[in-house]
Amino acid sequence: MLLIHCPFCKNRNETEFVYGGPVGANRPDPNLVSDEEWVDYLTMVPNPMGPVYERWWHARGCDKWFIICRDTVTHEILENPSEEP
Amino acid sequence: MQNYSLLSLARNALTGHKNWQKAWRSPPLKEKYEVVIIGAGGHGLATAYYLAKEFGITDVAVLERGWLGGGNVARNTVTVRSNYLRDQSIPFYVKSVSLYEGLTKKLNFNMMHSKRTMVDVVHNYPKMRDLRRRQLTMDIYNSTYEKISVDRVRQLIPALTGGGAGSRLPIIGGMVHKDAGVNRHDAVAWGYARAADALGVEMHQKTAVTSLLRANNGDIQGVGTVKGNVEAKKVVVAVSGHTTTITETASLRLPLRTMNLTAFVSEPIKPIVDVIVNCSDLGFYFSQSDKGELVIGGAPDSAQSFRRDIKQHVFEDTVGAMLELFPSFKNLKLLRQWGGHLDITPDASPIMDETDVPGLFVTAGWWGGYKAIPAGGLTMAYHVATNSPHPLMKAFSYNRFKNLDYILETGTTTAR
């Protein structure tokens, strides 16, 4: 079980959060990018064996979205949250 | 290959079982093979076997980081079934189930295959409609699915005493899939390995691959391993959850995400359930092994993971849901729990294809991929041997993503 640091509520149990996926590229405007770039955005996510930036949502808490950096092998949280811009 | 039979058992009993032949050799690693397969899991070993057996390609090495059959092939809950959703998937899984049913004879290794009905326990109408939609497509391809009443569900699963009218999520019916089955996972790994070895294939354990090697023209040239470089014109990546760790060494990007899935078993008890019970609305499934243990699985961890363990809250959620429907299981002791990391694509269907690196093949994205081992191995071997995809797996191409031609199977496995 992870102890996740919410920027507002501080350390809370993983069960209060909803996982929002790894942080990939920002959503491009499909009319402005090539088909390849659009497909890339829709299908590719970072899958490192090691640190990854990912979104979490404090759904059963203060409702905040934020980003942490977590190691996918040790599950250690390496960087505490930056708030979603 | 030494034949396993009642006679050989009796003969070896007389000599105190000291003269059994080794199931496979451990030859020294050569510098060059025609085909190198990375990963001695179900898919790697089956591909090696069919390459030798069906296509006469025997100069093959299977390179395994740990020990043969120590990956997900030995960490899964052995449910074999063909109740999938899409026209491209169902015939593939129907083929795989039928190959499993004949595998004991084919490999002269007892798979302990036990054909048994799978019952989906359904708690809501959208789910029922979804399963009925699956049935219509499955009918076309000769896989059986049939709606049953709540009474019939309870007849088939007498231990199911919860989920009544007063409960929070009452059962509204079920679906029966008669083609399902369970078997022995070790036997699948060992049986394919032994039969492949007998045809000349080499198995190399403790031989981790560290990189893919490419020639100047970009073609695959071989692999780097902890025991030195090995040359091959064709390389197959069959490493389950580790696919991207290998393919990124050739600067190849694949639409895969690695997640941990878990399971646990109870103490052995007398026969209590002879079907595979699937309660996907509540998030668990189980069957009873020949030893009497209940083999229980739940949902995957929510976030990406390369760690094989079980989270306390995932475990508690699964047990809590199970006790809602099976309150008598409260008395069971649970013996072991474990996890395994698997990779999954955006559409939850596998990728079996030659990649953009000529000569480099991948078989990946195997979420519920135990059931797929025989057909996966056979069709991969076909592709590697003939340089063109087998009709049954043609749709599982890498390029389907480039065209956004999804074969959406999201929700037909434990990945939700």
Ligand SMILES: Cc1cc2nc3c(=O)[nH]c(=O)nc-3n(C[C@H](O)[C@H](O)[C@H](O)COP(=O)(O)OP(=O)(O)OC[C@H]3O[C@@H](n4cnc5c(N)ncnc54)[C@H](O)[C@@H]3O)c2cc1C
């Ligand atoms: C808890 C759980 C329950 C499951 N239940 C079911 C089920 O009921 N039905 C079903 O159909 N499927 C199920 N699955 C899925 C199924 O187990 C997998 O899809 C399937 O086993 C994957 O294919 P494989 O057997 O080839 O993989 P594996 O056995 O994992 O083989 C991959 C091999 O590659 C090796 N490897 C990795 N990296 C390297 C490297 N760098 N160099 C050399 N070798 C390497 C690994 O050590 C491993 O032995 C379940 C999985 C889990 C974890």
Ligand SMILES: [Zn+2]
């Ligand atoms: Zn919060």
